[in-house]
Amino acid sequence: MFSKKEEKRAPCTVEQCESCKKETKRKFIEGDYIFKETSPCVSCKGQLRITKIFGEIIKT
Ligand SMILES: [Zn+2]
Numbered sequence: 001m002f003s004k005k006e007e008k009r010a011p012c013t014v015e016q017c018e019s020c021k022k023e024t025k026r027k028f029i030e031g032d033y034i035f036k037e038t039s040p041c042v043s044c045k046g047q048l049r050i051t052k053i054f055g056e057i058i059k060t
């Protein structure tokens with residue numbers, strides 16, 4: 001169902017490092033899915049995994 005208010009949503013992806021538990025939010029990229037293993041963590045080289053995909057409301 002669509003809401004009456006017009007709002008724009010930008011799909012976002014949240015990745016979490018399995019080692020240091022650091023969470024990173026970034027733009028959704030085609031092909032992303034929950035629990036997908038992505039690039040290594042920048043701080044500890046651990047495995048990043050996608051934990052959340054959501055639509056972030058953009059205020060215009
Ligand atoms: Zn890490």
